[in-house]
Amino acid sequence: MAVRKLKPTTPGQRHKVIGTFEEITASVPEKSLVVGKKSSGGRNNTGKMTMRYLGGGHKRSYRLIDFKRTKDGVPATVKSIEYDPNRSARIALLYYADGAKTYIIAPQGLVVGQTVMSGAEAAPEVGNALPLANIPIGTVIHNIELRPGQGAKMVRSAGGFAQLTSREGTYAIIKMPSGETRKILLACKATVGSVGNSDHGLEKSGKAGRSRWLGRRPHNRGVVMNPVDHPMGGGEGRASGGHPRSRKGLYAKGLKTRAPKKHSSKYIIERRKK
Numbered sequence: 001m002a003v004r005k006l007k008p009t010t011p012g013q014r015h016k017v018i019g020t021f022e023e024i025t026a027s028v029p030e031k032s033l034v035v036g037k038k039s040s041g042g043r044n045n046t047g048k049m050t051m052r053y054l055g056g057g058h059k060r061s062y063r064l065i066d067f068k069r070t071k072d073g074v075p076a077t078v079k080s081i082e083y084d085p086n087r088s089a090r091i092a093l094l095y096y097a098d099g100a101k102t103y104i105i106a107p108q109g110l111v112v113g114q115t116v117m118s119g120a121e122a123a124p125e126v127g128n129a130l131p132l133a134n135i136p137i138g139t140v141i142h143n144i145e146l147r148p149g150q151g152a153k154m155v156r157s158a159g160g161f162a163q164l165t166s167r168e169g170t171y172a173i174i175k176m177p178s179g180e181t182r183k184i185l186l187a188c189k190a191t192v193g194s195v196g197n198s199d200h201g202l203e204k205s206g207k208a209g210r211s212r213w214l215g216r217r218p219h220n221r222g223v224v225m226n227p228v229d230h231p232m233g234g235g236e237g238r239a240s241g242g243h244p245r246s247r248k249g250l251y252a253k254g255l256k257t258r259a260p261k262k263h264s265s266k267y268i269i270e271r272r273k274k
Contacts, residue, residue, distance in 0.1 A: 003018065003202050004018060004019075006018075012207035012209065014206065015206045016205065016206025017206070019199060019200065023106075023196070024082060025080045025081050025082075029082060032101060034061045034062070034063055037086070039057065040054070041054060042054035053217045054216070054217060055217050057212070057215025060085045063082075063084050063086065065102075066102035067143065069118040069143075069152075069191070071100065072119030072122075073119045073122075074096050074117070075117050076095060076096045076097070077095050077113065078093070078114045078115075079092075079094065079101075080092070081093075081106050087156070087158075088157050088158035088197060088200045089157060089195045089196060090105075091103045091105060091106055092106040094116065104116075104127075105156055107126050107192075107195060108194045109196075110127050116128055118130070120133075124136055124139060126193035128191065128192050129189050130189065130190070130192065131187055131188065132164065132167075132187075132188055132189070132190055133186035133187065137164060137165070138164065139164050140194050142156065142161050142193065142194055143155060143156060143191040144162060144174065145190065146184065146188065148185060152191070155176070155195065157195060158196070158201070159194065159196075159197065160177050160195045161193075161194030162175060164190075167186065168183065170185060171184065171186065172184050172186050173269065176272070178273070179272045179273035180270060180271060180272040181269040182267050182269060183267040183268075183269065222241065223238075229247075231245050231246075
């Protein structure tokens with residue numbers, strides 16, 4: 001995966017940096033794994049706008065991704081690597097030996113024709129999903145479950161990876177992409193390797209219109225509003241606005257929002273770096 005910078009023939013292309021799509025091998029998704037996706041435009045069930053700055057955007061269909069990898073011991077062949085409009089990572093279409101078809105998030109280095117497998121007896125190779133108990137210490141992993149059988153919840157975005165650092169009793173010690181170190185049950189599955197499309201973070205949209213295509217409407221800051229509209233509004237000239245806070249007056253930067261007695265806090269060994 002690489003990025004390309006365009007010749008600035010228009011103002012919108014001057015700062016535009018986009019992916020090359022060279023790893024993508026299919027342009028039409030597998031029909032049996034696609035469902036409709038409704039866009040809310042930031043409105044609730046009564047039609048009232050409850051989230052500002054959302055709406056519009058290109059129509060999308062949702063690709064059903066297999067985050068559980070429950071077909072243990074059945075080998076699957078990678079049929080294609082595809083683009084998914086709903087996530088930053090690429091997805092891979094798998095054809096299982098028993099005839100089933102599923103999508104998974106495509107790890108870095110996965111190629112068409114490769115065989116992947118899930119289950120305790122699978123080899124710790126790129127694309128294979130194993131319980132944390134069977135993955136060697138120091139391995140780079142992604143698509144990590146928090147509860148056995150729940151399906152992968154963590155480390156799913158482009159370029160993301162965690163590392164299995166050690167084991168302690170019934171728990172594995174994992175270093176997360178945020179810098180947090182936490183315990184996860186050894187029975188939970190994870191996929192070996194890092195998530196593909198690692199250059200996603202280098203992309204630049206180049207123009208406001210690309211944000212509109214993604215369903216993001218123009219966002220106006222509290223500092224430019226009047227005092228009646230926002231706690232940070234008003235003042236002569238370009239006032240900084242005092243302490244950053246939300247429209248309702250809650251502090252926006254530095255205020256701890258995590259519940260102090262949250263059940264999962266006991267599994268966190270070291271908090272993420274600020």
